[in-house]
Amino acid sequence: MKIKSSEFVISAAGESQFPVDGLPEVALAGRSNVGKSSLINKMLLRRNLARTSAQPGKTQTLNYYLINGELYFVDFPGYGYAKVSKSQREAWGKLAERYLRDRKPLKLVLQLVDLRHPPSADDRNMYAWLSHYGIPMCVVATKADKISRNQIPKHAKIVRQTLGMPGHVPLIVFSSETGQGREELWSLIEQAVEI
Ligand code: GTP
Ligand code: MG
DSSP states (O other): OOOOOEEEEEEESSGGGSOOSOOOEEEEEEBTTSSHHHHHHHHHTOSSSSOOOSSTTOOOSEEEEEETTTEEEEEOOOBOOTTSOHHHHHHHHHHHHHHHHHOTTEEEEEEEEETTSOOOHHHHHHHHHHHHTTOOEEEEEEOGGGSOGGGHHHHHHHHHHHHTOOTTSOEEEOOTTTOTTHHHHHHHHHHHHTO
């Protein structure tokens, strides 16, 4: 995928703010701090388009980024951050759930997990939920640069086993530092959005 343009479009707090142009959408879900915003920046070769933060749990809206005027990345707030209040968590759940279940232009969900650790209970719930609704998805295991190369297959296997991923669901090992997995992920996205 050749990136000709990329821009931030809107921080949507509710359905009424979602784009109405019908362009395909790729959503990113994952624990707070797992590397969603960093992945977007790496995919778009932008240093700081999607805001990365050392303050987990900050983003509470769905952030839309338009790529080449032909598809959107939708950056989700991170789940599973303990310091977020219960009512905030519930509001997040409702918006996210409705989006994931009913959003027509949604073509693919990237579920991000940290390659270094076995997926958490929240990760397992999210995965099970996406599978249950038959939402097209792929798992992206982030921060691959933080473990040694020869340990990667072992960690990838633990991710697959812990989530209970069948063989046909793709797992991409990724690093926003080195760009590992970037091309592979773009091929998958291009296939899913059919551009
Ligand atoms: P929320 O917006 O809070 O949900 O977090 P996020 O999932 O968007 O995570 P973000 O991209 O902000 O990254 C969190 C921290 O992890 C930052 O300090 C990043 O620099 C770091 N990080 C993200 N991806 C990688 C990676 O692939 N390798 C390394 N070494 N660090 C990473
Ligand atoms: Mg973020």
